[in-house]
Amino acid sequence: MSANSFVFEFQYDKKTEKISKFNGDAFQEPLTFDDFFNRYLNNYFLFSDRSKFDFGKVSTFFATSGTGSRLGIVSMDEKKYFFEISNVEEDDVDVSLFRIGEDNEDKDFLTGINSRSYLFHYLIQELNNHDGKNSYLIMIDLDNFKQINDNFGHMVGDACLRAIAEKLNDIFKGYAFGRYGGDEFLVYLHDVSEEKLMFLVKRALEVKFRYEKSFLSRSGVTCSLGITSPIKGNRELSSLIKEADEALYHSKKKGKNSATIYPNHFISNQSSSKMNRKVQLYHQTRTDLLFNEEIKKKKYRNSSILVSILAVFILIVFSVSINFNYESNKQTETIAQSISQDRADDVQSQTKRKMDEAFEELTKTAEAMKNFRTNVLASYDGLQSLVSRIKNNTSIKNPALLMDDGSVFISKEEITNFVGLPIDFAIAEGRKYVDRIDSVSFSSNNSMIVFGVPFEYEEGISRVKGLLSFFDISEFASSLFLNSFLSSAYFAVVTQKGTKICDNGSDSFTYFSGNNIFNQLDKDNLIDYENTLRHSFDEEDKNISLFHINGKRYYFYNQNLEGADRSDWVLLSIIPFETAESYLGNISRFGVIYFNIFCSFAFIIFLCITIFLQKTKMNYFISQYIDPLTKSINEQRFFIDATTLVQKNCDHYYLVYLNIKRFKFINNQNGTEYANSLLGKIGEYFNRSIQPNEIVSREYSDRFIMLLNCDSSKACQKRMEKILAPISEGKILQTIEKIHMNVGFYKIENPKEPIWLAIDRARSATNSLYTFDNINGFKFFDQKMMERAELEIYIEQSQEAAMRNHAFQVYYQGKYNLKQGRFTSVEALVRWKDENKGFINTQTFVDVFEKNGFIVKLDLYVFEQVLKDISSRLKENKRVIPISINLSRRHFDLPSFFDEYEALIKKYNIDGRYLEFEITESVILNSQINLEDTIRRIHALGSTVSIDDFGSGFSNFSMINHIDFDILKIDKKLLSGKNGFDSYSKNILKMIVMLNKSLDKTVVCEGVETKVESDYLKDIGCDLIQGYYYCKPQPLASFQKLLDQEDAGSEKEN
Secondary structure, rough: OOOOEEEEEEEEEEOOEEOOOOOOEEEEEEHHHOOOOHHHHHHOEEEEEEEEOOOHHHHHHHHOOOOOEEEEEEEEEEEEEEEEEEEEOOEEEEEEEEOOOHHHHHHHOOOOEEEEHHHHHHHHHHHHHHHOOEEEEEEEEEEEEHHHHHHHEEEHHHHHHHHHHHHHHHHHHOOEEEEEEEEEEEEEEOOOOOOHHHHHHHHOOOOOOOOOOOOOOOEEEEEEEEEOOOOOOOOOHHHHHHHHHHHHHHHHOOOOOOOEEEEOOOEEOOOHHHHHHHHHHHHHHHHOOHHHHHHHHHHHHHHHHHHHHHHHHHHHHHHHHHHHHHHHHHHHHHHHHHHHHHHHHHHHHHHHHHHHHHHHHHHHHHHHHHHOOHHHHOOHHHHHHHHHHHHHHOOOOEEEEEEEEOOEEEEOEEEEEOOOOOHHHHHHOOOEEEEOOOOOOOOOOOOOEEEEEOOOOOOOOEEEEEEEEEEHHHHHHHHHHOOOOOOEEEEEEEEOOOOEHHHOOOOOOOOOOOOEHHHHHHHHHOOHHHHHHHHHOOOOOOOEEEEEEOOOEEEEEEEEOOOOOOOEEEEEEEEEEEHHHHHOOOOHHHHHHHHHHHHHHHHHHHHHHHHHHHHHHHHHHHOEEEOOOOOEEEEEEEEEEHOOOHHHHOOOOEEEEEEEOOOOHHHHHHHHHHHHHHHHHHHHHHHOOOOOOOEEEEEOEEEEEEEEEEEOHHHHHHHHHHHHHHHOOOOOOOOOOOEEEEEEEOOOOOOOOOOOOOHHHHHHHHHOOOOOOOOOOEOOOHHHHHHHHHHHHHHHHHHHHHEEEEEEEEEEEEEOOOOOOOOOEEEEEEEEEEEEEEEHHHHHHHHHHHHOOHHHHHHHHHHHHHHHHHHHHHHHHOOOOOOEEEEHHHHHHHHOHHHHHHHHHHHHOHHHHEEEEEEEEEHHOHHHHHHHHHHHHHHOOOOEEEEEEEEOOOOOOOOOOOOOEEEEEOHHHHHEEEOOHHHHHHHHHHHHHHHHHOOOOOOEEEEEHHHHHHHHHOOOOOOEOOOOOOOOEEHHHHHHHHHHHHHHHHHHOO
16 A cells, blocks of 8 residues: 555444444444544544544545445645545445645656546546536556566566556546556546447457566456446446456457456457447548548548438428329319219209109199099088098198198198299199298198199189199108218208208208398308309309308209209209218228328438448548558548648658668568558558648558658658558557568649659668668668659659651560570560660560550550561561560550450451460469450450469469469579578579479570580479570661571571
């Protein structure tokens, strides 16, 4: 325990809230908190400096701790002290006291990082002052640390703690990180994204400590993490520590060297795809702001497109739904109107039939009455007898006789008067008639419907002139409108002036409760409806209208009732729209619903496809610019963003080119997987090391390029030294090998200068340091390199003119056949004789053309010249030997490049057996698919394929295992070992030749310059030799002369 800390223990009864034991000694009587602190700890010497403290000030703090752990800070005597209470849920309570606030107490005495008391002080203030959004508390525990301590002692254990603390402190630089106790650490991250959290977690999980003598040297001491977040409702530090500890326990239980986000989201260091995705995203956002900005813009644009599609879809669906609804409603109205008309026509037909039946019965009875004797019709008794007989023997309702004087005889006791009524006049004129009579004395309702027909007695003048039938209003209406199918409809017979004759008394429609429908409409100020009905009544034709009354829709359908001379009677049918619509079922409503469901499903499918395509497109876009090993931008994206950054501000930008020393040896020694992992870690470290508005990328293989913003050349080199130091010391990669690099610098002066040119100049500086010593080499692009660069600029500016002026000349170098003793094939080479500079170094201008792509045009130029030379020699009827032509790797960036070659062969009508196409190893490495197709086309012509410069780079037999080649050209580098053309070189050559001969491949060795080399190659079975020993590159005429001399010599021998 530190001299600045103090721990004591007491027994606490939660029920009585009293203390019964202190540091193992029991009290005679339990004490309250105040009594306990005042009696035993007040003025108690706690620390080595015998400081005294008044614990009365903190008794309330302890008394209110409740259950669980509690942390807090209390000020006393102008000093601050940190208290921690734990195990309150048990009888024994542990209390720890730390003094804080002094510099020497803020640091852990063993590791030198922040101390526990400092961390608690910081964390409590942080939690009190901030909301904890995007913040995380991480508890870190060391795996296998106990075995280190137990087996090798505390000195090694302490060294392990210090080493890992240093690495973790570097990872969590800028955040509150410190030692919690033992082999545990705490770190509090504030204002970090989930991507950065995963990035930091991944780095922490990669931290390892290996002790060479330990049986744990392979796995070493690693870290396990427990992570929690101070979300709303959980702001107590003690609770957060408890959650982090539970998450840490979960990580340990699941297999160590892993992390868990509380409560149980497990993250494995080996197989967490989510963590890798988050880390990759963090690298993208961290290392290339321009690329990230473009991704954001694309995502925003994609989101805008989706929102627009959604808006358009909603608008379309809404419009279509409205239109569909409108058309459906229109159709529904049309159908409903038709149904209403049909139903109303049914009622009209039924009404007319009932009326016709009534008249028919009256007419038939009246005809029968003609057979009665006159004296029967002349007396009241006779009339009474007649009425009774009619009533008993016919279906006539309430029969009565209309007399000459206009009186109506119903019975002796019931006689009324119709004098002057329209029915009296109509019967007098010999017409049948029907009318409503409102002054019938014998009716309880005082209103009845009367049907009447004239009566003519042939034997003489009779007092009776008509036969009548009386119907009660309700009885008459029920007989007319008997149709339960339309019980909710309202039917009425009205006059043209709106007076009701009768109605069906529908309970569903009680609006026209009065005697005149027009009066009711006029009363409610429905003048338009009233006028419409009056006009349609006057037209004496069928008419239907849709009216809104009391918030509901009704069809008003009117038609005249013909017959009985009552042209002023109208049958008015009022049918609720819902009633008519109900006959349609739910076609309209469900039609809209089904349409919307269909559209929704179609849209969801369309949206899913759109999102999938956009995501695929976005992933494809990102994959185009992301290096698969380093997970950062690739060379192509580097060019784009570097150009943008330089054009904005080129004053302080340096192009840095890095090449790992002896990387080929590391690759061969440890395998490709290990080497790729190493490159990935280096790329990841470089990404972490650069600043915003700086970028880094892997050019290819073990070569990296950076664009750094530095004030001076000296500052740039110092910065690179600082970046590379941890790699060279093995701290970053944690490898046995010490990785060193050659670094070239180029300061960009002109914003319009192509980035590829800046890279090339920095590469030139790097290549000038091509040494294998175990130090990092640094070189700035200098004057000599500048001269070469100026030459390259001149080359690029002159290339088109040189081709127009035929400054490019084809030279030929023969390949000597060791068995036949003569040249049996030849290679076409290009030379450039410039009018100002003379012959320009071939490798120099070829390198420039390879970079800017002009090599494609030059290769075609050379190929066409070769075809012309072959054609000319064939015309001279001289011996023609196969000529090999070089195909640059840049050709294979163009899928259909070989079309032009085939077209030229066809143009000059050259047999394919005279042509050999040479392909370099870089083509095999980078253009596998396009290469295989090109080789098939070459063989189809009858030509051969050779692999050039074998052994100059990363060539190996596994690389060419699936390539259908015919000839293998051994690079001249294999002729020179450490001691020249020694046994080591000879054995390698012999092995290559033997292997290829067993595969029935022709072997050519280039760069042969001595007889010793030639003789040895002949002995081991090499087929062809190319080099200055037999033939140097020369113009066509010189080589043709050499061939002619060979042919002449052969003729002499024969």
